Amino acid sequence: MRAVVFRAYGPPGVLDLTSLPIPEPGPGEVRIRVRACAVNHLDLDLRAGKARMPITLPHVLGREAAGTVDAIGPGVSGVAPGERVLAAPIVPCGRCNACQAGDDNLCPHAQMPGIQMPGGYAEYLVFPARGLLRLPAALSFEAAAATPISFGTAWRMLVTIAAVRPGETVLVTGAGGGLGSAAVQVAALRGAQIIAAAGSDQKLDYARACGAFAGINYRETDLAVEVLRLTGGRGVDVAVEHIGGDILRATLACMATKGRLITGGGHGGEVVPLDVIPFFRKELSLLGSRSQRREELETVLRLVGEGALVPHIDRVLPLEAAAEAHALLEARSVIGKVVLIP
Ligand SMILES: [Zn+2]
Structure with missing residues (x-):
């Protein structure tokens, strides 16, 4: 063969x-x-x-x-x-x-x-x-x-771990990639308001087409400043973060009170400094997510088959x-x- x-x-x-x-x-x-x-x-x-x-x-x-x-x-x-x-x-x-x-x-x-x-x-x-x-x-x-790794992982991060609710604001980093664009679609399917962040305008255009209402190019703009501007100073309820390094650090500054930051990757830097003061004052949660379960794979395969999610x-x-x-x-x-x- x-x-x-x-x-x-x-x-x-x-x-x-x-x-x-x-x-x-x-x-x-x-x-x-x-x-x-x-x-x-x-x-x-x-x-x-x-x-x-x-x-x-x-x-x-x-x-x-x-x-x-x-x-x-x-x-x-x-x-x-x-x-x-x-x-x-x-x-x-x-x-x-x-x-x-x-x-x-x-x-x-x-x-x-x-x-x-x-x-x-x-x-x-x-x-x-x-x-x-x-x-x-x-x-x-x-x-x-x-489908499986991108949508299965996005489903686990957003639905299983973060339990995202309709109307919540979700930040997705790396939003033009396989996982990021899947996360934008899953968040949109769950009725969330999505802010996409990526390193190129072309990727942000794609994230908007997947359902994001705003896009932030973090090579050109300060991520936290822009997220706070877009949310009237409130921040986001949920963040899907899979890059690590400076992007994770900036994402921590984007969180609303009781916000849940889900981390699932660290290509951009594995050790990140953490300011604990806003972390406990705002009762933030930092949650890890690893790969995907069989039931999550079955769910996303069905939804892709129905056309509700589109790789x-x-x-x-x-x-x-x-x-x-x-x-x-x-x-x-x-x-x-x-x-x-x-
Ligand atoms: Zn086992």
Whole structure:
């Protein structure tokens, strides 16, 4: 089968289109004929050797793969060849304390395609049957692959963790990216008033099209000053923040009394100074959010299938253009997702 592998950490050029044996599904597994696989920023970090995650080289990337079931391993029931499926980006063990408590997104033994096992940058993917999600009939493979991490994470941050209510004001940072634009859409679906923040006017235009009433370019404008101006000095009730560093620091200054700031990423800086005085005087909450649970994935897949949420696909490229896709993401020149077609 055709697959893109890398044998050493490095720049996008280390990604190599090669031929690998078609894998056979073992007990409890199925083989998926991959029809679409989205590219994630984590893929770039894994390729560069910066992700601090356990991968073995050579490695096949690909966290979000959709396709059709092609072969069934021993002991698998309830799924048939030809079914259209998404491979969940996280497959919890189902047995540990976290899983038993329903915290499957926190399972320390979870298997993740493209990290501990080969991912979707290949024609075929062998995958645990219990990690499959059926695709709604109306959902294309490209849209399905572009959905789970961005919309599943946005749903977890805004609905499960922040419990955002209609009429609340929500600030979304990095609003032109996959997660940010998904968060704008989820917040709009929940009836919130959204302020988008991003580093380019083009990305802000897209965030407005997703439902934001205002956009702030934080490369040109002071984020907190502008948020306070837009909210009449009150600040925002909820902030979805996934950049960290100076952006998280500025977001802390944007919060209204009893505001909830949800953090889900720290590419822009992992250690952030915190002024505790406004924090306790305003009874602010800083809440962490990690990946997504199966029920959240099922919810967003259904909503995308119904057209209530719409993943924005910047472009669709053939598998052999994986290095080009990585270079595009590294240049921050894409809005929404890039999807590879093996
Ligand atoms: Zn577990």
